[in-house]
Amino acid sequence: MIKSFVQKKLTFREIDPEKGLRAAMDLSPEAVIDCISDSGLKGRGGAGFPTGAKWKFCRAAKGEQKYVVCNADEGEPGTFKDRVILTRFPHLVFAGMTIAARAVGATRGIVYLRGEYTYLLGGLKKALQERRDDGRLGPAVLGGDQEFDIEIRMGSGAYVCGEETALIESLEGHRGESRNRPPFTADTGMNADPTVVNNVETFAWAACILDKGPDWFRVVGTDHSVGFKLFSVSGDIDRPGVYELPLGTTVQELLEAVGGENAKAVVIGGAAGRCVGQGEFDRKVCYEDVPTGGAVIVFGPGRDMLEVAENFLEFMCEESCGQCTPCRVGNPKLLECVRMLKDGNCSASYLREIVALGESIHAASKCGLGQSSGNVFLSIVEHFREEIMGRAVGSV
Amino acid sequence: MVLLTERDRLRQSLAELAERYGKQRSSLLPILQEIQRQHYHISDYAMQVVADLLGIHPVEVFAVVSFYSFLDFKPKGRFIIRVCRTMCCHMQGKDRVARQLETDLGIGFGETTPDGRFTLEWANCIGMCDLGPALLVNDRVYTQVTPNEVHHIIEECRKVFGVHATQGQEV
Amino acid sequence: MADKIQVDGGKTRAPKSMRRSRPEVHLDTEHPVTVTIDGLETEVPFGTTILEAARKQGVKIPTLCFHEDLCVAGVCRVCLVEVTGHSILHAACAYPITEPIEIFTNTPRVRRARSHMIDLLLSEHLGECYSCWRNNNCELQKLAQEYGVRRYRFGHVSERSEPVDRSSYSVTRDMDKCVLCRRCVRTCIDLQEVGVLEALYRGHDTKIGTFLDKPLGEVVCINCGQCINRCPTGALRARDPVEEIWTAIDDPTKHVVMQTAPSPRAGLGECFELEPGTPVTRQLNTALRRCGFDRVFDTNFTADLTIIEEGTELILRLYKALVEKDASAALPQFTSCSPGWVKYLEHFYPDFIPNLSSAKSPQQMFGSLIKTFYAEKNGIDPKDIVSVALMPCTAKKYECNRPEMCDSGYKDVDYGLTTREMGRMIHQAGIDLPSMPDSDFDDPFGTATGSGVIFGATGGVMEAALRTVLELVTGKLVENFYDHCDITPIRGFEGVRLAEITIDEVGPVPEIIAHLVPDWNWLKGATLKVGVAHGTANAKLVLEDIKAGGPFSECHFIEFMACPGGCLGGGGQPIPTSPEIRKKRAEAIYAEDAGSKVRKSHENPAVLGVYEQFLTDGPCGEVSHRLLHTHYTERGKYIV
């Protein structure tokens, strides 16, 4: 049994998933969308796109068959909160998906579960069957006029398939290579039909919001980031696990909550996130400051930041889909540079050249993977120059 | 009496799979995953049959198989042990677990034991960051593995073959 | 007469690849969108890409993975532009304009990012331009030049990581020069639907390869060479016989004979900076002689012969099937002059092999005649003859190596030479083709007709066949049915075409074929249905249509060409290729036809001469069967 530590006070524990669902079924689709829009809910998968707006596009898009896809490909290093949600609150997620289906007029739902989580499959299937058995899924959800069913499709070990267009390519039986946008998935997604793709947590919050109302959700947060968010916290701390904190919490507050006060650096947002040094612990974790899909990795005083950069870049080089030049060829250059730094033979001017390249990789890449792959490295170069320059050969 | 060759049987079972999942491109991954589950890899012939069933080109199937880490076109061991090598597990001591696995199995990463029972591989983040070091044995997840536990994990697998590793015998 | 048709519910693809799974924003010409490009405001239809919009404004954006014939990939990221308000840059080729935006194509950020992309590509590219066949005609090299690459900022490879794949008779692959633009993939899978090449593995290990990453010679490649035509670099190349041909020319004991096909003559000028569609036929004759070829013949001669043989075969088949009700006579009859198409059929639709005409392609007919008829007539030992064929085609290199193509007792054609290779030989010989005086082809195959010429364009074989069949059967001049005997309904670049011709009367049938069937009146009032398809993707549509009992299943005769546009768009033609260039080449071909003195195959006096002197038992007779006809192999598509 895999038992992650989960903070005691957790909204999801207190919510009855079916109440939100019932509320949604009694509302018109437009009213459901308004409710979500009013709440200010933004995607919990990382990019932070307003969920209400996404659903609205999808509702407006023409298409006979619409899809609701739950992105459970959680592959970002340092994230595991979706696993915890799927283990403990699957009904909340399925209720959220059904609500989304109601909102956009979809009849088919798909959970794209990463292959590593195959062990969750049995429990999830059981939960789905329960829902079918008592009419929370099926030709008439809760006896109303909404038809909806959910199937589970497995990933096969590719981080990039978490990217929503790559995910759809994968569902369609292709290599997980991201698509060009526009068109966006809300308009042209699965089988070229309108498709809503949301994170596991986003669906769970949607179910909560339908139950408690949009204003309940808005009570915490900042101007542009409202509500609570689950954080997967790991690394050199006393209590690794899943925490629920309001968006806008500072890094310092977060560290205090998890027992990581003596941290030297925190990587927020996983391998695609950024590295925050001690001097910046007053920054806020929210979409307008330091955004995250929920991954927080804490590094204690003894950690070598170049090792961090190296590990994450190795990850990116292997997990890139390899179609576009900046990401396929550029990331290995960054990795090479990290290794040069480790060996103390990277000149300052080459480092400058690489930093400029990193910016181009960010700007030129086709999808979010390449656009964010260099973040950790670049922020380490920015904040830890003293530490990374002038190493003696073999000092590590 | 009908004489079925290995290939006939494979073709038959793949046709059934295609029937079950539907003969469209979007069934490709579920079909491949099922083949992988049953045969521990997807053979050259199987890829061509699947291509035929779905009306696509074999090279497209191969391109897909070679893309995903959990699909293999080369035969692998009955148990694939994948050790997470990403930062969190790294910080929690994955190197020692890995070393112990190499020693106990007598193979390096990327290799399969000569008896075809174990394959040792690295995995990228498997989502157990708070419970590292973690590893996967096929679908099963092991968390907070200590070097000492490696032995038990391997032992547990061997039981499937009805062999006790400590006795060092093959049946 | 139907020219625009839908087959199998799907639209035919006038050469344009379509990947159904990758959605694109559809162009909507009714809804213009205002865009500003580098400060200039303009209106474009909704869905126009930034690249197209910029081109219309005369703004040049560099591209690498973009190709006019292919669906958008957006993978090289060279065509980056900045859009106001967007934090990242966009690939102009892959960004459809759906709302009013302001675009900048020349900002410091854009310039830097573009040159970074080029630097990155070069860092993994085995750059050895001197020894590279694309030197001076390479899109990567050109980009490096335009963007002022003066040093390898991020390193440079100088060692091979993979040997060159020379397993195929037609295409060699040097993956150390591949920039992963995937044009070849889109060509092979989407445009041609052969499906040999795909991107394999992922991340930094991504490479272009075949099924199981096997050598090209071992997979179901049809040798069409279309991938070569669209590759921006020297990664793909035709197998080059130039050195061997020079050796033969330099060897005084060898009698080196050249036959030239019509399409290279319409394309070769492009190798000499002439406008596409500048015919160089007669200047080429002079150049070839100066290069040292002993004789120069016109493949059109055997194209005419092909028409007689294939037309005769058709009549025999029709008689067998319609009058004698013999089920073994498979209809429709398929043309067999495109070796890429033949191999495609052998691999993917072996059940249709009985439908293929047994007539050899013009190249191979010529090969057999040269080493038999010509050798005999001129007292030359065929073993001393080296027979070279100038072709627009890479599949011809494979064709002449098929083991059955040795009916003369020797390899009928020794080398297939592409237009590009010919251009290089002429350059190498220091000959300036455009300033060459004109000269004629050599006898005894000196005369050819306009019918032979149009073999080069899609629909040409059909048109040539119809000219002959109509005239022989009805006894009336084709000009009575079609002005200037231009059978325009089957011309054009529509992916597939259908035509019907009713034979109102049956005239006195000329002697050469009169003996074939006991009676000709069954043709009276018959409607001859013919079809045309070019590009194997369209061929596939037609074959599937026949299987499903669609309109093509009622055809009597169908022309298939493996390459989009027909031979003029062949895999051996000068690079680049585009719909525009192919159109120009077609114009050159039809102009040459219109200017020919004789325009119908059966009126070619030299052809009639061959039947009198050599193929004495007439078309489809015993000698002709031995030398001018062939057989096919069921290959299937399973390779292990």
Ligand SMILES: Cc1cc2nc3c(=O)[nH]c(=O)nc-3n(C[C@H](O)[C@H](O)[C@H](O)COP(=O)(O)O)c2cc1C
């Ligand atoms: C490389 C990459 C990996 C991603 N992985 C995930 C993931 O595992 N789970 C997820 O929910 N979103 C992931 N995303 C974000 C998705 O593309 C998408 O924005 C998200 O599923 C939208 O849901 P949301 O609006 O609810 O956040 C990833 C994005 C990128 C670029």
Ligand code: SF4
């Ligand atoms: S950025 Fe990377 S992962 Fe995204 S499309 Fe490009 S190569 Fe693929």
Ligand code: SF4
């Ligand atoms: S492909 Fe182009 S850049 Fe590369 S070696 Fe050849 S000519 Fe030079």
Ligand code: SF4
């Ligand atoms: S020659 Fe034709 S069939 Fe062969 S790989 Fe190239 S495009 Fe595909």
Ligand code: SF4
């Ligand atoms: S072989 Fe040529 S066309 Fe194909 S991906 Fe490489 S560079 Fe592009």
Ligand code: FES
């Ligand atoms: S030409 Fe636009 S991305 Fe390659």
